[in-house]
Amino acid sequence: xRMRTRAAYGFLTPYLLIFAAFWVWPIVYSFYLSFLxxxxxxxxxxxxxxxxxLVVDPAFANALKNTLIILVIQVPVxxxxxxxxxxxxxxxxxxxxxxxxxxxxxPVVVGEAAYAAVFRLMFNADFGVVNKLITGIGLPxxxxxxxxxxxxxxxxxxxxxxxxGYNAIIILSGLQAIPNDVYEAATLDRVSKPRxxxxxxxxxxxxxxxxxxxxxxIGTMQLFAEPFLIxxxxxxxxxxxxxxxxxxxxxxxxxxxxxxxxxAYTIAALAIFISLVNLWIGRSPK
Amino acid sequence: xxxxxxxxxxxSIALHAVMVPLAIVWLFPxxxxxxxxxxxxxxxxxxxxHLIPSDRFWANFNVLQGDTNFLRAIxxxxxxxxxxxxxxxxxxxxxxWALARYxxxxxxxxxxxxxxxxTLPYFVVVIPQFIMVARDFGLANTxxxxxxxxxxxxxxxxxxxxxxxxxxxxxxxxxRVEGVREWRIFLFVAMPLARPTLAALSIILFLASWxxxxxxxxxxxxxxxxxxxxxLGSLIGLTKVSWGGIMVGAVLLTAxxxxxxxxxxxxxxxxxxxxxxx
Amino acid sequence: xxxxxxxxxxxxFGSFEVIHGADLEVEDGEFVVFVGPSGxxxxxxxxxxxxxxxxxxxxxAIGGTVVNDVEPADRGTAMVFQSYALYPHMTVEKNLSFGxxxxxxxxxxxxxxxxxxxxxxxxxxxxDRRPGQLSGGQRQRVAIGRAxxxxxxxxxxxxxxxxxxxxxxxxxxxxxxxxxxELGVTMVYVTHDQVEAMxxxxxxxxxxxxxxxxxxxxxxxxxxxANRFVAGFVGSPKMNFMAAEVVGAENGSVTVALTNxxxxxxxxxxxxxxxxxxxxxxxxxxxxxxxxxxxxxxxSVKVDVAEHLGxxxxxxxxxxxxxxLVIEREESRSExxxxxxTVSIPAARTYLFDAxxxxxx
Numbered sequence: 001x002r003m004r005t006r007a008a009y010g011f012l013t014p015y016l017l018i019f020a021a022f023w024v025w026p027i028v029y030s031f032y033l034s035f036l037x038x039x040x041x042x043x044x045x046x047x048x049x050x051x052x053x054l055v056v057d058p059a060f061a062n063a064l065k066n067t068l069i070i071l072v073i074q075v076p077v078x079x080x081x082x083x084x085x086x087x088x089x090x091x092x093x094x095x096x097x098x099x100x101x102x103x104x105x106x107p108v109v110v111g112e113a114a115y116a117a118v119f120r121l122m123f124n125a126d127f128g129v130v131n132k133l134i135t136g137i138g139l140p141x142x143x144x145x146x147x148x149x150x151x152x153x154x155x156x157x158x159x160x161x162x163x164x165g166y167n168a169i170i171i172l173s174g175l176q177a178i179p180n181d182v183y184e185a186a187t188l189d190r191v192s193k194p195r196x197x198x199x200x201x202x203x204x205x206x207x208x209x210x211x212x213x214x215x216x217x218i219g220t221m222q223l224f225a226e227p228f229l230i231x232x233x234x235x236x237x238x239x240x241x242x243x244x245x246x247x248x249x250x251x252x253x254x255x256x257x258x259x260x261x262x263x264a265y266t267i268a269a270l271a272i273f274i275s276l277v278n279l280w281i282g283r284s285p286k
Numbered sequence: 287x288x289x290x291x292x293x294x295x296x297x298s299i300a301l302h303a304v305m306v307p308l309a310i311v312w313l314f315p316x317x318x319x320x321x322x323x324x325x326x327x328x329x330x331x332x333x334x335x336h337l338i339p340s341d342r343f344w345a346n347f348n349v350l351q352g353d354t355n356f357l358r359a360i361x362x363x364x365x366x367x368x369x370x371x372x373x374x375x376x377x378x379x380x381x382x383w384a385l386a387r388y389x390x391x392x393x394x395x396x397x398x399x400x401x402x403x404x405t406l407p408y409f410v411v412v413i414p415q416f417i418m419v420a421r422d423f424g425l426a427n428t429x430x431x432x433x434x435x436x437x438x439x440x441x442x443x444x445x446x447x448x449x450x451x452x453x454x455x456x457x458x459x460x461x462r463v464e465g466v467r468e469w470r471i472f473l474f475v476a477m478p479l480a481r482p483t484l485a486a487l488s489i490i491l492f493l494a495s496w497x498x499x500x501x502x503x504x505x506x507x508x509x510x511x512x513x514x515x516x517x518l519g520s521l522i523g524l525t526k527v528s529w530g531g532i533m534v535g536a537v538l539l540t541a542x543x544x545x546x547x548x549x550x551x552x553x554x555x556x557x558x559x560x561x562x563x564x
Numbered sequence: 565x566x567x568x569x570x571x572x573x574x575x576x577f578g579s580f581e582v583i584h585g586a587d588l589e590v591e592d593g594e595f596v597v598f599v600g601p602s603g604x605x606x607x608x609x610x611x612x613x614x615x616x617x618x619x620x621x622x623x624x625a626i627g628g629t630v631v632n633d634v635e636p637a638d639r640g641t642a643m644v645f646q647s648y649a650l651y652p653h654m655t656v657e658k659n660l661s662f663g664x665x666x667x668x669x670x671x672x673x674x675x676x677x678x679x680x681x682x683x684x685x686x687x688x689x690x691x692d693r694r695p696g697q698l699s700g701g702q703r704q705r706v707a708i709g710r711a712x713x714x715x716x717x718x719x720x721x722x723x724x725x726x727x728x729x730x731x732x733x734x735x736x737x738x739x740x741x742x743x744x745x746e747l748g749v750t751m752v753y754v755t756h757d758q759v760e761a762m763x764x765x766x767x768x769x770x771x772x773x774x775x776x777x778x779x780x781x782x783x784x785x786x787x788x789x790a791n792r793f794v795a796g797f798v799g800s801p802k803m804n805f806m807a808a809e810v811v812g813a814e815n816g817s818v819t820v821a822l823t824n825x826x827x828x829x830x831x832x833x834x835x836x837x838x839x840x841x842x843x844x845x846x847x848x849x850x851x852x853x854x855x856x857x858x859x860x861x862x863x864s865v866k867v868d869v870a871e872h873l874g875x876x877x878x879x880x881x882x883x884x885x886x887x888x889l890v891i892e893r894e895e896s897r898s899e900x901x902x903x904x905x906t907v908s909i910p911a912a913r914t915y916l917f918d919a920x921x922x923x924x925x
Contacts, residue, residue, distance in 0.1 A: 004388060004468060005388065005389075005390045005391075007388070007468035007469065008384045008387075008388035008389075008390040008393075009384075009390065010384075010468075010469075011380040011381065011383050011384035011388075011468075011469075011472065012380070012381050012384040012385070012396070014377050014380065014381075015377040015378055015380060015381035015437075015443065016381065016396065018377065018434070018437045018438055019400070019438050019440065021418075021438075022411070022415055022418075022434070022435045022436075022437070022438040023403065023411055023438035023440075024399065024403070025414070026410070026411035026412075026413075026414035026415050026418070027403060027406065027410055027411055027414075029414040029417075030410055030411065030413055030414045033413065033414065085308075088301060088304065088305055091301055093294070093297060093298040093301050094301060094302075094305065095302065099309070100305060100309050101551075102313075102547075102548070103308075103309035103310075103312045103313045104308075104309070104312050105547070105551075105555070106312075106313070106316060106544060106547060107312065107315075107316070108547075108558070109493060109497075109540070109543035109544060109546070109547045110316065110497075110540050110543070111496065111497035111499070111515050111539050111540065111543075112497065112499045112515065112519075113499060113514075113515040113516070113518040113519040113522070113535075113536070113539065114319065114515070114518065114535075114536035114537075114539045114540045115315060115319075115536075116519070116522060117319075117518065117522055117529075117532045117533065117535075117536045118315045118316075118318055118319045118322070118533070118536060119315065120522065121318070121322055121330065121529060121533070122314075122315060122318055124331075126331075127330065127331040127332065127333070129318060129335060129337075132333075132335050133335075136335075161312065161315065165312075166558060169555050169558045169559055170558060170559055172559075173555070173559030193297075214405075218405060218407055221407060222407045222408060222409055224500060225499050225500070225519075228519075229519055229522050229523075232523065233523070244409065247409055248500075251412070251413050251416070252416070252504055257413050257417060260413050261413050261414075263409075264407070264409040264410045264412070264413060265410065267407050267409050267410075268406050268407050268409070268410045271405070271407055272405060272406075275405065454647050454649065456645040456646070456647045456648075456649035457649045457651065459611075459614075459616050459643070459645070459649065460643065460645055460649035460710070461651075461662070461663070461666075462615075462616065462636050462637070463614055463615070463616070463636045463637065463641065463642060463643045464637060464642075464662065464663025464664075464666070464667075464710075464714065465635070465636070465637025465638070465663055465666070465667050466637075466662070466663055466666040466667070467666070470666050474662075474666070475651055478653045479651075479652065479653060481653075
């Protein structure tokens with residue numbers, strides 16, 4: 001028995017060392033950093049330069065606002081679409097199911113750099129295929145990278161394109177875990193298909209959908225590569241600057257580690273807070 | 287009977303009326319990636335719509351290779367993803383095994399810390415990681431910097447722990463009664479039985495490493511140590527650049543993963559879905 | 565060759581004690597069966613002998629050597645699990661040889677041992693298959709074979725037959741008995757099925773709630789149970805228990821009234837001093853009821869259900885009184901459909917228990 005305990009530590013230790021060095025310690029260290037003024041050597045304790053600045057920095061407020069706008073629009077749209085896709089992909093009537101699944105799941109494997117490049121070309125104001133199609137059906141041309149609203153819409157579309165399949169996979173797996181006899185019983189009770197969806201499928205899927213919401217919230221709070229690459233570093237004029245991008249600038253362009261750490265902790269706190277609110281709203285009655 | 291089949295037909299038509307256009311929209315960017323990669327520069331930026339691939343792929347590739355040594359970047363990405371996957375699978379399955387199958391002091395605490403910090407955004411650690419690796423250790427632009435820090439990922443620990451704890455305990459007790467050492471039980475009984483989980487985990491980890499953008503962007507800025515996504519991203523911001531070449535890079539980055547996805551779809555989907563099972 | 569000795573063995577999980585000091589001496593070559601309801605601690609006790617559970621207190625010795633701190637593999641035991649615990653990714657042959665191979669046993673010797681085990685269990689033609697391709701009975705054989713290969717001094721069986729269907733269970737029971745006769749080694753066998761215990765054991769250990777209730781040869785337990793629990797556990801169908809009140813005591817006998825059976829009176833030989841008004845329980849096995857006029861006390865019972873099995877019948881009677889009686893009768897086709905029956909109780913066949921369940925003699 002004692003031998004076995006020793007074996008357990010043996011199995012655990014290698015990973016734990018890495019985990020402690022590159023995850024636990026940084027979490028602690030970054031909290032400490034968030035109180036230091038790091039623009040001047042030596043670094044010294046001055047939360048006014050980090051947490052204090054956070055409250056009054058208009059650039060931070062702008063990034064926070066943009067992130068929340070994306071969050072409020074993109075997460076519900078994407079989760080609703082993912083649920084719909086999961087249900088439709090699960091339908092017995094669907095033909096060419098393999099191709100259908102491929103269409104929605106393939107973006108999951110496409111890297112950020114690759115899809116950012118394609119989106120930039122597709123949405124090019126003058127020569128992009130999207131504008132050519134829009135004007136082709138008589139609608140006005142959209143200047144995707146010059147208009148703040150259009151740029152924001154572009155980011156939301158891009159993120160939704162990339163991640164909806166990912167969420168649909170998770171929801172689909174939840175869907176397939178619902179035993180078929182539940183639906184058979186409902187059919188015998190003359191419950192129509194749409195009512196079955198709202199009164200059986202959705203309630204049973206709720207925990208999984210909530211899980212997807214939490215994942216998406218955490219993901220959106222950290223949105224970085226899309227505004228960095230697609231809208232060219234948060235353009236136009238900071239209209240798509242997200243918290244993630246703002247942190248990148250502060251941390252790795254200006255090298256203000258203390259301030260960036262305070263931003264990081266704000267992102268974490270917000271992500272956890274919003275997730276908890278979601279879980280609270282979606283809690284089971286009783 | 288008749289009315290039933292009519293309503294089924296109607297439902298089927300409605301279903302496909304929604305799904306077919308949506309699927310086309312979703313496939314469109316990937317298709318356009320291929321189309322762009324084969325087009326000459328002046329055709330990409332022309333008033334006409336081109337939806338059919340042309341024949342300039344190799345020409346564009348040569349331009350890309352001239353802009354940035356993309357083959358070298360691909361090579362680095364492959365090595366990093368492979369080594370990272372192997373190491374992460376090894377480390378996390380050992381840890382998952384310990385947490386699934388042994389009682390020891392501190393187990394509850396380890397699990398709590400892993401689960402508790404899982405929801406924290408990566409941004410919370412990225413700054414100290416950078417300070418540590420780049421400044422304190424001076425290891426920027428090294429293989430170590432690309433491979434080792436991301437090994438903290440606890441996905442495998444939870445994933446493997448779940449897999450191991452679902453196996454019948456008798457199996458391992460039987461081996462113990464036969465005098466098989468603990469690490470051999472792990473290696474020759476537990477690991478072979480976890481093969482489907484290992485496959486799913488490996489695919490997810492490989493993909494994550496292959497597409498990882500932020501960390502390699504921060505830690506390796508020397509052109510000869512850039513991974514493929516970073517090399518590609520560095521071109522996107524430039525003004526005077528070949529977009530056909532960038533698209534070739536995008537295709538080279540994406541095609542292998544699409545192939546993996548098609549070939550190993552089952553494991554792939556299991557890997558993503560497993561995240562929700564915990 | 566070795567016996568197994570348990571001296572005041574205690575098992576605690578945290579502060580929760582599940583085995584409260586077990587003492588037992590298993591002779592070399594003996595077949596001992598641990599039996600008891602689920603949760604009684606029989607499997608825990610077996611796993612402690614195997615070394616899969618720590619011993620919280622007390623001592624376990626195998627072949628005279630205390631093994632408390634000896635690794636499972638070095639105790640000279642082999643174990644057969646309820647779930648068979650076959651490695652699903654290995655062929656039968658690899659399953660049999662796994663332990664030996666992992667411990668660097670000589671190749672030729674390993675092959676010889678596998679061959680011998682396969683021969684004893686008649687599974688030679690299954691060696692290349694995987695567990696998934698075997699039937700339940702075949703898997704069970706392989707599991708036993710894996711134990712034989714180790715050439716152990718003590719075989720440990722943890723409910724090995726409970727995953728088999730009824731017919732196979734009987735067949736494998738005979739196989740295990742044959743194996744014991746053939747190998748002549750010590751076997752400790754855990755089951756919740758008292759029929760398995762009765763048919764296989766040299767001696768039975770009856771456990772309840774982490775305590776040994778009685779140790780004895782099968783028929784001794786049947787004829788002379790130490791308490792109400794053992795009396796009820798051994799024998800099928802179960803012994804009938806009837807509430808009773810003492811109405812008179814004489815030297816060497818006691819007269820009781822059967823409270824729930826219409827107050828029928830019965831005089832039973834007994835040593836103890838009884839006082840009128842004492843509450844007792846009278847036990848009688850279903851097969852010991854007599855016909856009308858044959859015993860010392862007559863009961864007229866209302867038949868609720870009768871199961872006619874051909875050679876015997878089981879009558880379930882007086883359910884309405886809150887104290888159902890099971891009566892075994894020789895099959896008599898004239899009784900089919902009968903609603904009332906008169907039976908008798910032979911006083912010499914009854915057992916008396918006090919309120920705590922202890923046997924009164």
